[in-house]
Amino acid sequence: MIDTYLSPAEFKRLLSALLVVIGFICIAGFFGFTVLPGLRYQAHTGPEATVVAVQGETGWLDPTDYPVMAREVIPPIDPATVMTPNAPLMVRGKAVYAQSCATCHGPEGKGDGPAGTGLTPKPRNFTEKVAWKNGTRLEDIYKTLDEGLKGSSMVSYNHLTKKDRMALAHVVQSLGAFDHGASDPQALATLEKLFASAGEVVPNRIPVARAVDALCREYAEAQSTPPASTIR
Numbered sequence: 595m596i597d598t599y600l601s602p603a604e605f606k607r608l609l610s611a612l613l614v615v616i617g618f619i620c621i622a623g624f625f626g627f628t629v630l631p632g633l634r635y636q637a638h639t640g641p642e643a644t645v646v647a648v649q650g651e652t653g654w655l656d657p658t659d660y661p662v663m664a665r666e667v668i669p670p671i672d673p674a675t676v677m678t679p680n681a682p683l684m685v686r687g688k689a690v691y692a693q694s695c696a697t698c699h700g701p702e703g704k705g706d707g708p709a710g711t712g713l714t715p716k717p718r719n720f721t722e723k724v725a726w727k728n729g730t731r732l733e734d735i736y737k738t739l740d741e742g743l744k745g746s747s748m749v750s751y752n753h754l755t756k757k758d759r760m761a762l763a764h765v766v767q768s769l770g771a772f773d774h775g776a777s778d779p780q781a782l783a784t785l786e787k788l789f790a791s792a793g794e795v796v797p798n799r800i801p802v803a804r805a806v807d808a809l810c811r812e813y814a815e816a817q818s819t820p821p822a823s824t825i826r
């Protein structure tokens with residue numbers, strides 16, 4: 595019937611054009627639904643993932659849970675040990691940086707950590723003096739760690755000890771080769787006073803999963819205890 599409209603040669607041409615279109619759709623579909631999702635999955639599960647998994651009591655791995663840590667009382671700090679970089683302080687700072695900051699800011703501070711790829715604004719690149727909001731001086735970085743930056747995923751890190759925060763400030767500066775600017779003597783004096791004045795207490799920490807267990811147990815016990823008025 596179709597040969598009343600098309601000659602055999604035209605029909606052949608139409609058919610091969612259709613085949614080309616269908617072939618193109620198949621290839622596009624393969625890339626869109628198989629190759630791209632595969633690449634994205636790979637990007638999120640690469641070997642550079644730095645979050646250390648914590649095995650909860652349930653046997654499931656929970657990368658966001660806290661390890662158990664005992665309460666710690668930290669005496670006031672001698673400012674001389676934290677105001678300028680020194681070897682033990684930098685070793686400590688680099689370890690904390692690798693654990694808490696590199697996921698977003700990258701191992702070398704280029705703002706290219708795996709967890710920072712989808713963030714707006716992007717994590718700061720510590721190797722360049724561009725776009726810093728609080729500033730690059732020691733007291734500025736300490737302020738950033740103390741308060742975080744509003745409206746971004748740079749949160750406050752004031753759960754870290756003062757000494758760790760100061761160690762991090764030195765590490766952040768050490769990652770950039772540019773001039774970080776001269777510190778304001780008054781701001782430094784304020785920091786020194788802060789370190790020397792009071793010690794800190796780091797409370798006990800238990801994994802969230804265990805805390806939830808404990809809460810459930812306490813709640814169940816409270817429910818099963820008869821009210822005081824019925825006890826004779």
Ligand code: HEC
Pocket residue numbers: 691694695696697698699709710713714715716717718725726727728729730734735738739743744745746747748749751762763766
């Ligand atoms: C969840 C990702 C994330 C983590 C983890 C993180 N940051 Fe950030 N950080 C950011 C983002 C995003 C910005 C930029 C925010 C903005 O531009 O408002 C930023 C900005 C900064 C800045 C620049 C402040 C300024 O003046 O502009 C410093 C310094 C900084 N971070 C230090 C740290 C340190 C040290 C750690 C580890 C204790 C850390 N960050 C962990 C996301 C992160």
